[in-house]
Amino acid sequence: MYIYSLPFIAAIIGWFTNYLAVKMLFRPRKKKKFLFIEIQGIFPKRQAKLAERIAKMVADELLSASDIKEKINNPEVLEMLHTNIEDKIDDYLNNKFSKQHPIFNLFLGKKGKQQIKSGFLTEVQEVTPYLIGNYMDKIEDTLDVEETIRQKVAVLSPAKLEDLIMSILKKEFHFIELIGAVIGFLIGVVQVILVKI
Numbered sequence: 001m002y003i004y005s006l007p008f009i010a011a012i013i014g015w016f017t018n019y020l021a022v023k024m025l026f027r028p029r030k031k032k033k034f035l036f037i038e039i040q041g042i043f044p045k046r047q048a049k050l051a052e053r054i055a056k057m058v059a060d061e062l063l064s065a066s067d068i069k070e071k072i073n074n075p076e077v078l079e080m081l082h083t084n085i086e087d088k089i090d091d092y093l094n095n096k097f098s099k100q101h102p103i104f105n106l107f108l109g110k111k112g113k114q115q116i117k118s119g120f121l122t123e124v125q126e127v128t129p130y131l132i133g134n135y136m137d138k139i140e141d142t143l144d145v146e147e148t149i150r151q152k153v154a155v156l157s158p159a160k161l162e163d164l165i166m167s168i169l170k171k172e173f174h175f176i177e178l179i180g181a182v183i184g185f186l187i188g189v190v191q192v193i194l195v196k197i
Contacts, residue, residue, distance in 0.1 A: 003195055007188030014184020018177045026165075029158035043165060044158040051153035059146035068143075069136035078128060085124050089117050 026041040033039075043050060071077065093113045098105045108116070156164065166173070 003192055006191050007185045010188030011181045011185035015177055015181035018180030022173045026162040048154055051150045054153050055146045055150035058149050065140040065143045089120050
């Protein structure tokens, strides 16, 4: 009867070894001495290298300063910016300007205010792409996406690093544990068959 429990015992062993392997990716978080061997989880031990690789991948493949520049220079973004500027000019002319310069306000009237607003908006629309381009060039020169990400990942606490990786790969790690149980069970079945033959 014991022999028929082999597949289940092997499944438990297979699951446990894979569970332990996944845990050892993160634990122990700090170096621990075991006899003459130093043990530390793979991710905490290689956090600096991991930070470099993640940063390089993100900067090369996902997000660069030129990508940000391209998004900001998008016509929809510029249109939204112009709308916001127009609202601010309206607010200024109708509220602050009227209070600060009541005499000019009387002489200008609605038509005069509209002409001032129109002149401002024309100038803003002509200058905005240049200003954004110039500003983004400076950001591109000073913003090192790769280095920024590398620094942020490198200073994460081991617990935060584990949370981050687990939030991305939790299902995959559970699948690895399950595969260990399935393979263990199959090995147990093969053992039962071999013993019975």
